[in-house]
Amino acid sequence: MATAQDEVMVTRGPHVAHGPDNRYGYRSFEIGGFRFERDEYFAHITCPKGSYVMSVDAFLRALMRDVAWGFFYGWVNFDEVFGTCNHYGSVEMYVGTYNGAYRKAGTDYREYFLSQPLFACFKAMLDDWVNEGYDPFAAPLETGSPYGSKHGSNPGAVNFQREVATRIVGLPGDAPLRTDAGGRRINRAFTDVAQDEPQVHAEPGFEGRLGGFNLFRYLSRSPVTWNPSICAVIRNSAYCPTTEEFILPVEHGNDRVEWFVQLSDEIEWTVKDKATAEPRARVIMKAGDVAAMPADIRHQGYSPRRSMLLVWENMTPGLEKRYASGELPPYPVEF
Numbered sequence: 425m426a427t428a429q430d431e432v433m434v435t436r437g438p439h440v441a442h443g444p445d446n447r448y449g450y451r452s453f454e455i456g457g458f459r460f461e462r463d464e465y466f467a468h469i470t471c472p473k474g475s476y477v478m479s480v481d482a483f484l485r486a487l488m489r490d491v492a493w494g495f496f497y498g499w500v501n502f503d504e505v506f507g508t509c510n511h512y513g514s515v516e517m518y519v520g521t522y523n524g525a526y527r528k529a530g531t532d533y534r535e536y537f538l539s540q541p542l543f544a545c546f547k548a549m550l551d552d553w554v555n556e557g558y559d560p561f562a563a564p565l566e567t568g569s570p571y572g573s574k575h576g577s578n579p580g581a582v583n584f585q586r587e588v589a590t591r592i593v594g595l596p597g598d599a600p601l602r603t604d605a606g607g608r609r610i611n612r613a614f615t616d617v618a619q620d621e622p623q624v625h626a627e628p629g630f631e632g633r634l635g636g637f638n639l640f641r642y643l644s645r646s647p648v649t650w651n652p653s654i655c656a657v658i659r660n661s662a663y664c665p666t667t668e669e670f671i672l673p674v675e676h677g678n679d680r681v682e683w684f685v686q687l688s689d690e691i692e693w694t695v696k697d698k699a700t701a702e703p704r705a706r707v708i709m710k711a712g713d714v715a716a717m718p719a720d721i722r723h724q725g726y727s728p729r730r731s732m733l734l735v736w737e738n739m740t741p742g743l744e745k746r747y748a749s750g751e752l753p754p755y756p757v758e759f
């Protein structure tokens with residue numbers, strides 16, 4: 425496995441956007457040794473070791489998550505080859521660094537960037553490359569096509585922010601519950617989900633401090649897929665429920681154990697080695713199933729119809745170092 429000590433290069437400059445636009449109307453972007461271009465169907469990535477290509481649909485859906493999640497925990501692999509790894513302050517961007525075949529062939533390449541300039545580069549790319557009518561957060565059946573020459577933009581979609589509760593959802597002072605009036609309609613897959621809210625009768629003195637809400641109702645109105653909302657944070661425990669449809673756009677490489685509780689329907693997971701991308705397991709989770717994704721794997725989910733998933737994250741600072749050093753085993757329980 426590659427280590428952070430192999431080579432370290434931090435690019436401090438801002439992203440460079442090239443004009444004029446290419447023949448398809450898109451700008452290209454450069455940061456460090458990386459260059460990104462798009463045409464009607466593909467995203468092209470070049471770096472000092474060679475070039476790489478992805479479907480622009482898959483690329484934009486992964487890019488949207490990487491931006492919206494602020495590079496997230498650990499590895500956001502756009503596919504088996506290209507991606508980013510969050511070092512919390514700096515970010516590693518790579519082609520093939522965590523792919524056994526690329527490493528063996530010596531065609532792997534990576535650079536380290538300060539988070540902010542890389543974020544600015546990715547955000548600018550998203551702004552320019554997403555066309556009118558296409559929402560990379562939406563399920564494919566619920567949005568337009570990403571393909572073709574540049575036509576318009578979709579700022580409402582690319583600026584969508586992860587919803588974060590400041591208290592338990594529903595308590596006074598927190599964001600309002602999702603409503604028709606607020607544009608949060610019931611998803612077509614969840615028309616059978618009850619919409620009633622629990623009654624809360626607080627003892628005198630506890631008014632405004634005791635709350636409850638219908639999580640299934642809340643999730644039935646999620647407008648996006650594969651984008652956890654943070655519904656409750658208690659110290660370093662974050663409850664991040666989400667709705668899923670089609671394919672998780674990234675192969676997420678965990679830097680800590682991550683728990684999944686399948687709340688409805690079904691998701692099939694492919695689990696691969698974090699360092700080499702070799703297959704390790706397939707996990708089929710049905711409603712009620714609970715899984716702990718180990719700290720040494722990458723995983724990608726396939727949800728045939730919209731489903732509800734609770735992602736439980738342990739945000740304890742420094743946890744990634746304790747797993748990386750081997751102090752903690754990569755799984756939570758010894759049987």
Ligand SMILES: [Fe+2]
Binds near residue numbers: 717
């Ligand atoms: Fe994960």
